[in-house]
Amino acid sequence: xxxxxxxxxxxxxxxxxxxxxxxxxxxxxxxxxxxxxxxxxxxxxxxxxxxxxxxxxxxxxxxxxxxxxxxxxxxxxxxxxxxxxxxxxxxxxxxxxxxxxxxxxxxxxxxxxxxxxxxxxxxxxxxxxxxxxxxxxxxxxxxxxxxxxxxxxxxxxxxxxxxxxxxxxxxxxxxxxxxxxxxxxxxxxxxxxxx
Numbered sequence: 001x002x003x004x005x006x007x008x009x010x011x012x013x014x015x016x017x018x019x020x021x022x023x024x025x026x027x028x029x030x031x032x033x034x035x036x037x038x039x040x041x042x043x044x045x046x047x048x049x050x051x052x053x054x055x056x057x058x059x060x061x062x063x064x065x066x067x068x069x070x071x072x073x074x075x076x077x078x079x080x081x082x083x084x085x086x087x088x089x090x091x092x093x094x095x096x097x098x099x100x101x102x103x104x105x106x107x108x109x110x111x112x113x114x115x116x117x118x119x120x121x122x123x124x125x126x127x128x129x130x131x132x133x134x135x136x137x138x139x140x141x142x143x144x145x146x147x148x149x150x151x152x153x154x155x156x157x158x159x160x161x162x163x164x165x166x167x168x169x170x171x172x173x174x175x176x177x178x179x180x181x182x183x184x185x186x187x188x189x190x191x192x193x194x195x
Contacts, residue, residue: 008035008042012053018044033061078144101143108139108193146186149179 008022010032020027022042035042036058044057066072085094 010044011047013047029061
């Protein structure tokens with residue numbers, strides 16, 4: 001598919017066919033996934049109503065990718081946590097947090113590739129990035145834990161969910177100070193990674 005300047009409009013018809021108005025061709029969800037990977041910007045509109053249905057189509061692409069490859073990017077615990085925020089008072093905060101986290105992750109990944117390439121030159125290690133990605137996964141785990149703690153801070157009257165076999169803990173004001181210190185520490189680490 002030829003790349004066009006600006007945002008491409010994809011029309012979705014009642015028969016579920018997708019039409020790329022930029023290239024005047026019918027496309028599949030796989031084609032749209034490839035467009036996303038290439039960084040091509042597009043919106044999906046219902047052909048009859050003109051309604052923007054980009055969100056639902058992108059969600060459908062994620063579902064298809066998860067089903068097809070067997071490699072899940074969204075662990076069950078994350079999906080459960082995400083579902084629990086629907087209708088919650090924190091629902092409005094979650095999208096911004098996730099968007100910021102993904103941007104930070106992408107920036108860190110690009111920086112890691114650049115640092116590894118500078119340090120080791122072009123090699124299978126720098127192309128594969130298995131070891132650095134494990135480091136990133138650990139960082140994501142830490143960020144998720146901090147996010148969970150931050151959400152508990154905004155909901156002080158709800159007890160934190162206990163893990164199986166773990167007794168429920170009562171809220172302790174020192175936890176807030178500890179969380180603030182962890183956030184400061186994380187910000188300092190992110191700042192030092194950026195420079």
